[in-house]
Amino acid sequence: YIQIYAEKIQINQVWVGTMLVLRDVTKETEADRMKEEFVSTVSHELRTPLSSIYGFTELMLNREIDPPKQRKYLTTIHSETGRLTTLVNDFLDVQRMESSEQRYQMATFDLVQLAAELIDFHDASHTTHELSFEAVGPIMIDADAEKIKQLLNNLLSNAIKYSPDGGNVAIRIENHDGFAEITIRDQGIGIPQEAMSKLFDKFYRVDNSETRKIGGTGLGLSICKEIVKHHNGTIDVESTIGAGSTFTIRFPIAVISTILTYEE
Ligand code: ADP
DSSP states (O other), X not given: OEEEEEEEEEETTEEEEEEEEEEEOHHHHXXXXXXXXXXXXXXXXXXXXXXXXXXXXXXXXXXXXXXXXXXXXXXXXXXXXHHHHHHHHHHXXXXXXXXXXXXXXXXXXXXXXXXXXXXXXXXXXXXXSEEEEEEOSOOEEEEOHHHHHHHHHHHHHXXXXXSOTXXXXXXXXXXXXXXXXXXXXXXXXXXXGGGGGGTTSTTOOOOSHHHHHSOOOSOHHHHHHHHHHHTTOEEEEEEETTTEXXXXXXXXXXXXXXXXXXXX
């Protein structure tokens, strides 16, 4: 973004010319955009669950409700509370990452085993989608296991969230030229080409009729990017509208695993 303004040049109060000033205001504009998106995200993502929790608790306090209905209301209150917790945790994570307060507990572990456990857990709790997992382990990496779980969880939740019920989400991990390569492929709504360059920015959300119905803060992928960066990895995405998206992450394989492979 360029801001242009003209300035009169005078010498001894005599007008001698005009100076045209061009200023690059990309950073300021970007900061303004983020502030606006932050306010709109917070107001929507906080208000919606809060008003639903408030409404349902009020209803239950003021009226006699039969047990099946009670259960239904409590299920909503429970999931909306979960949504608020995720929101607060995401905000805090972004805050910590920016102030470099985030501490990483590095260890060497098998990425395949960690992913298998996580996928089992997702599989049990999401009956709406079919998850398939393909990997031959062990593939050892040096990383913070909790952060890697958070990364995979974010990508898996997105794959589920942005694809219709009954869709398949395929996770694959392989040793690819000395890198642990994770691919997460969904059959969802896809991502428009013009969104690609902003996808990993804080608070960025694709804004269309489909995504508006699906809640979100636009923080998940920015957290993923930070985690990947901290582990000297890369994250890429390929997508086709209406057909699905594939996120690919690569991490360097731990030295110990390279030696093991060599000895075999
Ligand atoms: P959100 O909380 O909105 O899901 P993210 O940072 O995780 O935030 O993702 C940013 C945006 O990228 C989302 O709002 C969505 O528009 C798009 N997106 C992310 N993952 C997918 C996916 N698997 N399929 C389609 N769109 C996606």
